Amino acid sequence: MTSFHEFSDRVMRSITDLATLSRSRELWLSIAFLIAILAAWEWLPATFGIPAFILPPISDIAHEFVRLYARENLWLHTGVTFAETIVGFIFGSLLGMITGYVLGRSRTAEIILSPYILMLQIAPKVAFAPLFIIWFGYNAFPKILVAILIVFFPIAINVLKAMHAVDPALVNLARTFSATRAQIFWKIEFPASMPALFAGLRIGSTLAVIGIVVGEFIGGNRGLGYLLIVGEGQGRTSMVFVSIVLLTLIGLIAYLCVLGLERYVLHYMPERSHANI
Amino acid sequence: MDDATRLEFRHVDKLFPARNRRITPVVAVRDVSLKVARGEVVSLIGPSGCGKSTLLNLAAGLDRPNAGMVLVDNKPVTGPNFHVAFMLQNDLLLPWRTILENVNFGQEIQHTKRDVRTRRSNELLARYHLAEFAHHYPHQLSGGMRQRAALARTIVMDPDVLLLDEPFSALDAQTKMILQNDLARVLAEERKTALFITHDISEGIALSDRVLVMSRRPGTIIREIIVDMPDRDHPFRRRSNPRMNAYVVEILNLLGLTHGDGKDMPEVPLEEIGGAQ
Numbered sequence: 001m002t003s004f005h006e007f008s009d010r011v012m013r014s015i016t017d018l019a020t021l022s023r024s025r026e027l028w029l030s031i032a033f034l035i036a037i038l039a040a041w042e043w044l045p046a047t048f049g050i051p052a053f054i055l056p057p058i059s060d061i062a063h064e065f066v067r068l069y070a071r072e073n074l075w076l077h078t079g080v081t082f083a084e085t086i087v088g089f090i091f092g093s094l095l096g097m098i099t100g101y102v103l104g105r106s107r108t109a110e111i112i113l114s115p116y117i118l119m120l121q122i123a124p125k126v127a128f129a130p131l132f133i134i135w136f137g138y139n140a141f142p143k144i145l146v147a148i149l150i151v152f153f154p155i156a157i158n159v160l161k162a163m164h165a166v167d168p169a170l171v172n173l174a175r176t177f178s179a180t181r182a183q184i185f186w187k188i189e190f191p192a193s194m195p196a197l198f199a200g201l202r203i204g205s206t207l208a209v210i211g212i213v214v215g216e217f218i219g220g221n222r223g224l225g226y227l228l229i230v231g232e233g234q235g236r237t238s239m240v241f242v243s244i245v246l247l248t249l250i251g252l253i254a255y256l257c258v259l260g261l262e263r264y265v266l267h268y269m270p271e272r273s274h275a276n277i
Numbered sequence: 278m279d280d281a282t283r284l285e286f287r288h289v290d291k292l293f294p295a296r297n298r299r300i301t302p303v304v305a306v307r308d309v310s311l312k313v314a315r316g317e318v319v320s321l322i323g324p325s326g327c328g329k330s331t332l333l334n335l336a337a338g339l340d341r342p343n344a345g346m347v348l349v350d351n352k353p354v355t356g357p358n359f360h361v362a363f364m365l366q367n368d369l370l371l372p373w374r375t376i377l378e379n380v381n382f383g384q385e386i387q388h389t390k391r392d393v394r395t396r397r398s399n400e401l402l403a404r405y406h407l408a409e410f411a412h413h414y415p416h417q418l419s420g421g422m423r424q425r426a427a428l429a430r431t432i433v434m435d436p437d438v439l440l441l442d443e444p445f446s447a448l449d450a451q452t453k454m455i456l457q458n459d460l461a462r463v464l465a466e467e468r469k470t471a472l473f474i475t476h477d478i479s480e481g482i483a484l485s486d487r488v489l490v491m492s493r494r495p496g497t498i499i500r501e502i503i504v505d506m507p508d509r510d511h512p513f514r515r516r517s518n519p520r521m522n523a524y525v526v527e528i529l530n531l532l533g534l535t536h537g538d539g540k541d542m543p544e545v546p547l548e549e550i551g552g553a554q
């Protein structure tokens with residue numbers, strides 16, 4: 001998890017560096033690399049005789065995008081998946097935060113509940129999707145529920161760890177000022193947990209979309225997961241690719257939102273130490 | 278018992294029970310009795326692990342003695358009390374608060390009105406030469422400035438009793454002397470009562486009315502040395518007082534760090550007397 005953060009932070013830094021044009025050479029090289037990859041994708045498969053239904057050239061994918069946009073309500077499907085992802089992520093995060101803070105505050109709650117939370121984490125959460133569809137039907141609810149389950153754990157665990165790691169000397173300092181338990185939480189423990197919370201949110205933001213897509217695979221007739229399955233059924237490989245690209249974009253947007261919020265909330269941190277949690 | 282006593286330990290024992298069978302319980306301090314009068318500054322000096330910090334925690338109400346009593350203003354200490362303030366080696370500034378907000382911290386817990394607390398904090402920051410850093414974050418300040426901010430946070434609460442646990446030991450020699458001077462002036466001007474822990478023998482002598490020397494663990498007070506020199510509010514001057522050295526040698530002898538007539542210099546550098554933290 002940590003290495004993912006460090007990596008993503010390095011990437012963001014490189015992008016900022018590139019964007020400032022202070023390193024225009026690297027910027028051009030990076031764009032050249034992208035063009036090279038796209039060009040290879042466009043022409044190499046044909047050269048090697050790979051059929052389009054295995055690896056459609058970029059131009060096919062672009063055409064498919066336009067077709068889906070014009071005929072298949074592509075924005076509706078994208079919007080549905082996007083909205084479900086965001087809702088699942090927000091509620092999963094809230095549930096994870098509440099769990100983390102409650103368990104962090106109460107040793108008893110931690111002892112009683114943590115075995116079951118661990119079991120829940122070990123259970124493959126996407127396997128719950130059919131169950132939720134049986135329970136709640138072909139609507140957005142089961143999909144959001146799967147996303148909540150997936151997002152919940154990394155956030156709860158990060159918050160819990162942060163609560164354990166709060167410097168007891170800081171708590172004692174607050175106590176010498178006669179702070180109440182609630183004041184200790186809101187003025188020390190909660191702010192002290194922010195870096196770890198954001199580390200969890202970052203992970204959660206990239207996972208939420210998984211829960212939604214799996215839900216859409218098996219139930220309903222909306223969303224990018226549904227388009228993906230239709231594309232597969234009709235042998236339209238480029239339709240699958242369009243869905244994958246848009247799903248990635250949704251994950252990326254969620255991730256960047258968290259990153260932006262993190263920059264804002266953790267503005268007090270020394271430069272570049274955000275992800276070292 | 279006289280009215281002038283602010284802080285008193287009466288036959289205090291503190292032991293830390295063994296958490297498992299492989300370790301034995303630790304008797305940290307045994308039968309400690311001491312009194313600090315109103316406006317008096319008393320230093321505690323003793324080998325590392327002899328229970329100095331433990332005594333301070335008891336006085337702050339963060340912990341309870343196993344036997345005996347700790348009294349502030351002739352009343353037994355039952356818990357933290359904001360008339361008794363604490364300052365440690367680590368500045369314990371909250372990284373998510375600016376310097377001004379850090380100085381406000383204790384007042385905020387006491388629900389002091391916003392304009393009142395900001396005015397008071399700003400006054401102190403100006404007096405401690407930190408006015409232009411009021412809106413900086415702790416990591417943007419030097420160690421000495423941070424410790425000054427911690428002192429401001431302590432003093433702004435106008436505590437009657439100050440408990441200082443090696444507050445300057447992490448600073449370089451020059452900064453340390455400047456801060457010693459600042460502290461001595463504040464203590465004298467505001468007629469504060471203070472219990473001051475230090476490993477630096479000359480610091481203890483330069484700043485206090487009395488020095489209490491403790492034995493190895495289980496710690497108990499083996500000697501009281503009355504510092505009969507003027508200028509308690511001016512450690513610079515005290516340091517150049519010809520009697521200074523006699524006191525240092527006396528304490529070194531008590532700690533078993535010199536032999537014989539006290540003319541020979543210590544074989545152990547001062548810094549090592551306390552050992553590693």
Ligand SMILES: Nc1ncnc2c1ncn2[C@@H]1O[C@H](COP(=O)(O)OP(=O)(O)OP(=O)(O)O)[C@@H](O)[C@H]1O
Nearest residue numbers: 293303305324325326327328329330331332551554
């Ligand atoms: N919470 C605790 N649990 C168990 N043992 C403790 C605890 N706090 C302190 N002790 C023990 O009590 C003894 C005294 O500790 P204390 O921190 O008071 O020493 P000290 O005189 O302040 O040492 P130093 O000069 O190194 O700061 C030590 O032997 C330590 O191991």
Ligand SMILES: [Mg+2]
Nearest residue numbers: 329330331442
């Ligand atoms: Mg100590």
